[in-house]
Amino acid sequence: MxxxxxxxxxxxxxxxxxxxxxxxxxxxxxxxxxxxxxxxxxxxxxxxxxxxxxxxxxxxxxxxxxxxxxxxxxxxxxxxxxxxxxxxxxxxxxxxxxxxxxxxxxxxxxxxxxxxxxxxxxxxxxxxxxxxxxxxxxxxxxxxxxxxxxxxxxxxxxxxxxxxxxRASSLGDQIRAIAEAAKGGAVLCVPGFGRGPEMALRLARLGLSPKLCVNVRAEAVHLAADTSGLVAPGIADALHALLGTLSEAPATPDDIVIATEANAESGPSAAFFTRRAEGFRFLFTGHVPPGTPAASLIAAGQARWLPWNxxxxxxxxxxxxxxxxxxxxxxxxxxxxxxxxxxxxxxxxxxxxxxxxxxxxxxxxxxxxx
The missing domain is CATH 3.60.15.10 (Ribonuclease Z/Hydroxyacylglutathione hydrolase-like)
Known part of the structure; x- marks a missing residue:
C-alpha cells in the first residue's frame, strides 16, 4: 500500500x-x-x-x-x-x-x-x-x-x-514593468537564496545598473563560480561578467538596490527601511504576509508591489x-x-x-x- x-x-x-x-x-x-x-x-x-x-x-x-x-x-x-x-x-x-x-x-x-x-x-x-x-x-x-x-x-x-x-502574466512582461518602476531609484526586496542574482542579471540586460546588498552579491559570486549544475549553461560566466561591472559604492536613494530580505523584515532591506525618510523607495515582488514592514508600506501607499514570477x-x-x-x-x-x-x-x-x-x-x- x-x-x-x-x-x-x-x-x-x-x-x-x-x-x-x-x-x-x-x-x-x-x-x-x-x-x-x-x-x-x-x-x-x-x-x-x-x-x-x-x-x-x-x-x-x-x-x-x-x-x-x-x-x-x-x-x-x-x-x-x-x-x-x-x-x-x-x-x-x-x-x-x-x-x-x-x-x-x-x-x-x-x-x-x-x-x-x-x-x-x-x-x-x-x-x-x-x-x-x-x-x-x-x-x-x-x-x-x-x-x-x-x-x-x-x-x-x-x-x-x-x-x-x-495568474497568467509572464516573467518577461513583469521584468519590464519592474525596470520601468525602478528608474530613479528603488530598493527591490528579495528573499535570500532566490531571485536576487537573476534580478540583477535581467535588469542589467535592460540597461540598468543595480547595486547589490552584501547577501545578494555573495549569492551571485557563489553562482558565478558554480560548476555543479546549479545554474543553466552560460549563466555562471554571465554573472561573473556582470559582477565586474556593478558598483560597490554605498547606495543612495537614486540607486536601484537589490537587497534581502523579501519584506524588509530583516537583513539589509530592513536597514534601508529604517532610512526611508532619506528618500529610499521600495518595490516588493513576492508574497507579502500581514504584519510585515512591506505590508504596512504598501497599505500606506508608500511602496509598490509588482510581481516577479x-x-x-x-x-x-x-x-x-x-x-x-x-x-x-x-x-x-x-x-x-x-x-x-x-x-x-x-x-x-x-x-x-x-x-x-x-x-x-x-x-x-x-x-x-x-
Missing part, C-alpha cells in the same frame, strides 16, 4: 509538509514554517517517520525542522547546496544526508528520481516510481533563465506548487500535469478562491482530500473539486 497524507500545504499559502508511506517507509516531504512567522505544521498525528526530504531551503519548506523531535528525530535528506543554506543549528551533522541535484538515488532504501526545480539554488523535485509514480515538485518555475527546470517522469499523482493559482503560472501548471499524465493532482500553497480556472481545467483530477490512497485499485477513482 502507498498513501499520501497532507499534513500542511493545501488550502492556502501554508508551510509545506506532506507524508508519504511507500515501500514500507514513511517519508515527510518538507517541513516548513510560515510564510507568516510562527505558522507551523501540526505533527501531533504524524507519528514516527523514517526520513525528511527537503525540496529546498526556503523557510516555508525547511523552517520547521526544529520539530523533528516530535517525529522521532529522523535523518534529513537534501542537496549539498540546500545544506549550505540551512542553519547549522536546525539539523545536527550526523542526521544530514546528501541528495544529488539530478538522477536516481534512494531515501532510506526507497527509490527516487530527482531533478532541478527552477526555483532556487539547490532546489529539486522528487519522483517516487512505485504505483505509477508520485511527483512532489516543491516550489518550481519554468521561467527562470538562471535555475533550470528538469522535465519529470510520468506520475499518476502529482503534488504541485500552484502558488499563483490562475518564481512559481508556475496557470498554463505552466496545466502543461506539467499533462506532460506527466497525472490522474490525481494536489494543488499546493494556494487558496481555492485563487484558482477557479485551474480547478475547472483540472476537474475530475483535482483532490483536496487529507489522505489519498495511491494503490492501483484506488488511483482510477476520480477526486472531484468540491
Amino acid at each position: 502507498a498513501k499520501l497524507t497532507v499534513v500542511s500545504g493545501v488550502g492556502g499559502k501554508l508551510p509545506a509538509a506532506f507524508l508519504i508511506e511507500i515501500s514500507g517507509k514513511r517519508i515527510l516531504l518538507d517541513l516548513g514554517e510560515g510564510p507568516e512567522v510562527g505558522v507551523l505544521p501540526d505533527l501531533s498525528d504524524v507519528g514516527i517517520v523514517d526520513a525528511v526530504a527537503l525540496s529546498h531551503a526556503h523557510i516555508d519548506h525547511a523552517g520547521g525542522l526544529g520539530l523533528r523531535r516530535e517525529i522521532g528525530n529522523p535523518p534529513v535528506y537534501a542537496t549539498a547546496e540546500t545544506w549550505r543554506q540551512v542553519p547549522t543549528n536546525l539539523v545536527e551533522p550526523v542526521a544530514r544526508r546528501v541528495l544529488p541535484l539530478m538522477g536516481e538515488t534512494t531515501i532510506e532504501g526507497v527509490p527516487v528520481t530527482i531533478g532541478r526545480c527552477g526555483h532556487a539554488p539547490g532546489g529539486i523535485w522528487l519522483h517516487f516510481p512505485e504505483f505509477g509514480g508520485l511527483l512532489y515538485t516543491g516550489d518550481w518555475s519554468a521561467e527562470s533563465v538562471v535555475f533550470p527546470f528538469d522535465p519529470p517522469p510520468s506520475s499518476a499523482c502529482i503534488i504541485t506548487d500552484a502558488s499563483y493559482g490562475d 518564481v512559481h508556475p503560472r496557470l498554463d505552466d501548471t496545466l502543461r506539467l500535469v499533462e506532460a506527466v499524465g497525472s490522474r490525481i493532482v494536489v494543488a499546493a500553497f494556494v487558496a481555492p478562491s485563487s484558482m477557479p480556472i485551474l480547478a475547472s481545467r483540472l476537474a475530475g483530477r483535482l483532490s483536496w482530500q487529507h489522505e489519498i490512497d495511491l494503490t492501483p485499485r484506488i488511483l482510477h477513482r476520480i477526486a472531484n473539486y468540491p
Whole structure:
C-alpha cells in the first residue's frame, strides 16, 4: 500500500509538509514554517517517520525542522547546496544526508528520481516510481533563465506548487514593468537564496545598473563560480561578467538596490527601511504576509508591489500535469478562491482530500473539486 497524507500545504499559502508511506517507509516531504512567522505544521498525528526530504531551503519548506523531535528525530535528506543554506543549528551533522541535484538515488532504501526545480539554488523535485509514480515538485518555475527546470517522469499523482493559482502574466512582461518602476531609484526586496542574482542579471540586460546588498552579491559570486549544475549553461560566466561591472559604492536613494530580505523584515532591506525618510523607495515582488514592514508600506501607499514570477503560472501548471499524465493532482500553497480556472481545467483530477490512497485499485477513482 502507498498513501499520501497532507499534513500542511493545501488550502492556502501554508508551510509545506506532506507524508508519504511507500515501500514500507514513511517519508515527510518538507517541513516548513510560515510564510507568516510562527505558522507551523501540526505533527501531533504524524507519528514516527523514517526520513525528511527537503525540496529546498526556503523557510516555508525547511523552517520547521526544529520539530523533528516530535517525529522521532529522523535523518534529513537534501542537496549539498540546500545544506549550505540551512542553519547549522536546525539539523545536527550526523542526521544530514546528501541528495544529488539530478538522477536516481534512494531515501532510506526507497527509490527516487530527482531533478532541478527552477526555483532556487539547490532546489529539486522528487519522483517516487512505485504505483505509477508520485511527483512532489516543491516550489518550481519554468521561467527562470538562471535555475533550470528538469522535465519529470510520468506520475499518476502529482503534488504541485500552484502558488499563483490562475495568474497568467509572464516573467518577461513583469521584468519590464519592474525596470520601468525602478528608474530613479528603488530598493527591490528579495528573499535570500532566490531571485536576487537573476534580478540583477535581467535588469542589467535592460540597461540598468543595480547595486547589490552584501547577501545578494555573495549569492551571485557563489553562482558565478558554480560548476555543479546549479545554474543553466552560460549563466555562471554571465554573472561573473556582470559582477565586474556593478558598483560597490554605498547606495543612495537614486540607486536601484537589490537587497534581502523579501519584506524588509530583516537583513539589509530592513536597514534601508529604517532610512526611508532619506528618500529610499521600495518595490516588493513576492508574497507579502500581514504584519510585515512591506505590508504596512504598501497599505500606506508608500511602496509598490509588482510581481516577479518564481512559481508556475496557470498554463505552466496545466502543461506539467499533462506532460506527466497525472490522474490525481494536489494543488499546493494556494487558496481555492485563487484558482477557479485551474480547478475547472483540472476537474475530475483535482483532490483536496487529507489522505489519498495511491494503490492501483484506488488511483482510477476520480477526486472531484468540491
